[in-house]
Amino acid sequence: MSKVVEISPTTRHEGHSKLVLKVNDQGIIETGNWCSITPVRGVEKLAVGKTPEQVPKIASRVCGICPIAHCLAATEAMEASIKCEIPNDAKMLRHILQLANRCHSIALHDILILPDFYIPGTETKINPFTAEEPVRSVAKRIQRLREIGQTIGQIAGGDCIHPRNTRIGGMYRNVSEQAKTKMYDLAKEGLTLSHQQAEFMIAVIRNYHNRDFVDVGGMKVPMPKTLGYHNQGYLATHAFYGSTSMDECPSWDINRFKEARPYDWYMGEMEVTLEEPKYPIGGTTKMGTKVNPQMEACTGIPMYDGQPVEVGPRARLVRYKNFDMKGTKGQNIAREMEYQDCFYEMIDCIDALNTSGKVVADYIPNGDGSLGWASNEAPRGTDVHIARVNDWKVQYFSMLVPTTWNFATCSKALEGAPWQLAEVIMRGYDPCVSCATHMIVLDEENKMIAQKLIQ
Amino acid sequence: MADKITVGYTHLSGCTGCTVALADNYAGLLTLLDKYVDLKYMPTLADARHIQQVDVSFVEGSVCINDKLAVEEIKETREKSAIVVALGGCACYGNITRFSRGGQQNQPAHEAYLPIGDLIKVDVYIPGCAPTPQMIRNVAVMAYLLLKGTKEQKDLATAFLTPLMKLAAAGTSACFCELMTNVINQGLCMGCGTCAAACPVNAITMEYGKPQGERDLCIKCGACYSQCPRSFFNTDVISQYEAINEAIMAALQ
Amino acid sequence: MGAELGNYKSCVSARSTDKELLKHAQDGGIVTSLFAFALEEGIIDGAIVAANKEFAAKYPSKCMMDNSNFDMIEPWRPIPAIVNTKAELIAAAGTKYNISPNVSLLKEATRSFGLDKIGIVGTPCQMQAVRKAQLYPIGMRDVGASIALAVGIFCMENFPYQSILQLVEDHAAMKLESVKKMEIGKGKFWVYGKRGQVVQLPLKITHKYEQPGCHVCLDYVANLADVSTGSVGSPDGWSTVMVRSKIGDSVWGKAMAAGCFETQPIEKVKPGLELVTKLANEKITKNKKTLEGRATFGVGKALRNPYI
Structure with a gap:
């Protein structure tokens, strides 16, 4: 007989979400629903009627971990709608800013997943905040990497959490030669540290996934070799940056995109029939609690070619670098493999940056209501923003953010895993839940956004 | 360690940018956790799932009053914390959630958002979007001194925190308008340019030496007003800037 | 004091x-x-x-x-x-x-x-x-x-730009372009012209031009x-x-x-x-x-x- 277990709220990721799992007698997940329970602030709706300059600044604030992707995708969607080409040096500054954010975000994700793993060669799980070695040196390196990323972001983007330097038509300011030198120095230091960090993490990740059993709150849980496997496809729009509808060959196709609501995809009302007080920390939801993922989920289900897809580091590596490792292990390793490239790319962009070049377009049109979209590869995946700007007012705005793409895909990836490892699978997606709760469906009737949009 | 203060972190409708700001104390964060702060509850960084009894709660985000869980959480936070700190523009002043008006899938009824001060009594404000790592650090160290320090340290911490408590008492509304109504209209602006530097969205320029606010850019975070030297200036504390800065830096060594 | x-x-x-x-x-x-x-x-x-x-x-x-x-x-x-x-x-x-x-x-x-x-x-x-x-x-x-x-x-106090303009162009009867240096000292506001001329204004004239924010x-x-x-x-x-x-x-x-x-x-x-x-x-x-x-x-x- 299947039983229902709920882990709520899930921890060590951004935002509020929960896992509702239907499991068999062996505790293996038959159906898993991962859903956001973050209140919907309605950024797409509140954007309507505002100026295209203000909306990206608000869009940035849907998420404090990948704000750069939102800010850039929103800005570039507006620019795509009004058909504004920005100067090359502004592009370089945006690239640097975007990579700097990824550098900090990977490090932050490392902090969040480390407690799942063991110090290699021991049976001790890692507490990233312990003052003891070898963990303390790793924690310091993580924080230094974050500091490097945030400082470079601050120079190129004005501020690193919510960038201040981006604007419609380019950037407010170019940087000085002195600032360029500082970015070089930091990037070179970051490159060395990222090598060490990626190596450490990959060793720790392999160690964990190669175990036959892992400990979860004192329970000995078998580790399947196929943890987190799914058969969904991958979507990525660039090896590191993004694409827009103004590109000669855009790498995303709005015609292949469709969106459904969780009502179609998630389970209906059920009652919790399995409760595990030992599950860390504070146990699972009480027996008898009513759950209803269909109604409670706060996001939509975006699809590409009619199915949910995976976005993120592995999707980028699969699409652009022939990476072929599946499952949670592959996903976490892919993220670490992007680390060095962050800095190699960044150094190339700093090389290409002319500090005396102009960074604002000469002419910024007011827009005629055309549809424009821009994708930005956030640390955790493809972030696509769609906009229509008419006469310097936003008529339509939509954000298809990475974790929204991943909600349904991850739900599939839960199948076949011991339920105690559901959070481990979920964390592999480096979820950013607050941003995920911002989708809208233009036409509630046919639940399809694309056809309407391209009319 | 018994002499640490216990700290909780409640995450409501915010973007986790405040959490990142806290983490952006880098190595200083590790020292804070080693010596002064026992982090009992924090959704992103710590593993605990439920709000706990603590000395100090930081609250990020505003409250969606159409979401039962959020309303329960803010009330529970107040009940279980000796000191509640509203962290960041959303918790203090609503910030971008002031613009929310609902109608969006999958919860079209999530339309009304309030700064936490409209639902509970808040003790200390840290405005700004994002708030700064240094401000969070200073408040954390001062909260530690207030609760665990000597008499002298308690006095200093009280003096330091007083203006932030007054901000909390003053209300839940702030944007560029506060610079106009409480500084310029009151004949207090002297054109130093602080507000323009503090604004996180480049909404303020200095025209002929006085602030011009692009109100279509302002996100209502309250940074410009609270950073302004003419919003509050507690001479007794700020004139000891050298000693206080040194003490904070030494505490984090 | x-x-x-x-x-x-x-x-x-x-x-x-x-x-x-x-x-x-x-x-x-x-x-x-x-x-x-x-x-x-x-x-x-x-x-x-x-x-x-x-x-x-x-x-x-x-x-x-x-x-x-x-x-x-x-x-x-x-x-x-x-x-x-x-x-x-x-x-x-x-x-x-x-x-x-x-x-x-x-x-x-x-x-x-x-x-x-x-x-x-x-x-x-x-x-x-x-x-x-x-x-x-x-x-x-x-x-x-x-x-x-x-x-x-x-x-002592500062001035909005317009105040300096009026002090120099009205009271001191000089074009701002022609001014080499301004100074407050010895109880006077001094304006030095590029051609060597010097105009001094009593400070009481300047008071109405002061920035109000300076008065606290x-x-x-x-x-x-x-x-x-x-x-x-x-x-x-x-x-x-x-x-x-x-x-x-x-x-x-x-x-x-x-x-x-x-x-x-x-x-x-x-x-x-x-x-x-x-x-x-x-x-x-x-x-x-x-x-x-x-x-x-x-x-x-x-x-x-x-x-x-």
Whole structure:
């Protein structure tokens, strides 16, 4: 007989979400629903009627971990709608800013997943905040990497959490030669540290996934070799940056995109029939609690070619670098493999940056209501923003953010895993839940956004 | 360690940018956790799932009053914390959630958002979007001194925190308008340019030496007003800037 | 009273030993010389100063521009700018006597300018802003620890740009373009023309032109600066220098050791600290009265007091 277990709220990721799992007698997940329970602030709706300059600044604030992707995708969607080409040096500054954010975000994700793993060669799980070695040196390196990323972001983007330097038509300011030198120095230091960090993490990740059993709150849980496997496809729009509808060959196709609501995809009302007080920390939801993922989920289900897809580091590596490792292990390793490239790319962009070049377009049109979209590869995946700007007012705005793409895909990836490892699978997606709760469906009737949009 | 203060972190409708700001104390964060702060509850960084009894709660985000869980959480936070700190523009002043008006899938009824001060009594404000790592650090160290320090340290911490408590008492509304109504209209602006530097969205320029606010850019975070030297200036504390800065830096060594 | 001069470790009358630089400087060339020395020694890697249109035309990327049409920017309008060399410092030297929002560049200095060690010059209120930004960095992330040298200027009050225009063009009957230097001293507002003419205006004329926000200020000698300086108290061509903080002490000591300044004991010069104290007291007493007046300004309604 299947039983229902709920882990709520899930921890060590951004935002509020929960896992509702239907499991068999062996505790293996038959159906898993991962859903956001973050209140919907309605950024797409509140954007309507505002100026295209203000909306990206608000869009940035849907998420404090990948704000750069939102800010850039929103800005570039507006620019795509009004058909504004920005100067090359502004592009370089945006690239640097975007990579700097990824550098900090990977490090932050490392902090969040480390407690799942063991110090290699021991049976001790890692507490990233312990003052003891070898963990303390790793924690310091993580924080230094974050500091490097945030400082470079601050120079190129004005501020690193919510960038201040981006604007419609380019950037407010170019940087000085002195600032360029500082970015070089930091990037070179970051490159060395990222090598060490990626190596450490990959060793720790392999160690964990190669175990036959892992400990979860004192329970000995078998580790399947196929943890987190799914058969969904991958979507990525660039090896590191993004694409827009103004590109000669855009790498995303709005015609292949469709969106459904969780009502179609998630389970209906059920009652919790399995409760595990030992599950860390504070146990699972009480027996008898009513759950209803269909109604409670706060996001939509975006699809590409009619199915949910995976976005993120592995999707980028699969699409652009022939990476072929599946499952949670592959996903976490892919993220670490992007680390060095962050800095190699960044150094190339700093090389290409002319500090005396102009960074604002000469002419910024007011827009005629055309549809424009821009994708930005956030640390955790493809972030696509769609906009229509008419006469310097936003008529339509939509954000298809990475974790929204991943909600349904991850739900599939839960199948076949011991339920105690559901959070481990979920964390592999480096979820950013607050941003995920911002989708809208233009036409509630046919639940399809694309056809309407391209009319 | 018994002499640490216990700290909780409640995450409501915010973007986790405040959490990142806290983490952006880098190595200083590790020292804070080693010596002064026992982090009992924090959704992103710590593993605990439920709000706990603590000395100090930081609250990020505003409250969606159409979401039962959020309303329960803010009330529970107040009940279980000796000191509640509203962290960041959303918790203090609503910030971008002031613009929310609902109608969006999958919860079209999530339309009304309030700064936490409209639902509970808040003790200390840290405005700004994002708030700064240094401000969070200073408040954390001062909260530690207030609760665990000597008499002298308690006095200093009280003096330091007083203006932030007054901000909390003053209300839940702030944007560029506060610079106009409480500084310029009151004949207090002297054109130093602080507000323009503090604004996180480049909404303020200095025209002929006085602030011009692009109100279509302002996100209502309250940074410009609270950073302004003419919003509050507690001479007794700020004139000891050298000693206080040194003490904070030494505490984090 | 007694606190009117703030805390200071030492006080001298000083002037730069750089004769070339003195030609461009307001009084003793203290700010320019000290920043030039600090830049050369790597104590600071850039300084925020009040520059002008000519500077902005030459170094556009170093300025914080407002929304004015560039061609319409008037003479003597200060433009906050970041300087990295002595030549740039000299190009921006001299007191402008109207509001230059130097603090507006404080955050940007650490961002697109890439500075790690900022020098900033400003009025007493701007020094207050800088210290508040360090202690309560609400919107000033990663700024406080980068402030390496804050130099304050003695200040009785400041003027909006239009006030300077009216004082010079109406009262002194000179075009602003023709003015070489402005100065407040010996109880007068002095305007020096490029052709050598000098006009003096009694200070009572200037009062109506003062910035109202200055009337609640309780600091004359930039108590919160690392080093504060002004002409008052020292003979012509010299400046009074007060060294206040550890940073100030260290930088001033190094600059002295490097021979940047010649000094005289402040006790030996006329009019000396006595005048500084007198003026400081005048300002503080007058402005305390303003604050008291604000407390009972309306009918049962007060104007806001920023200090409580």
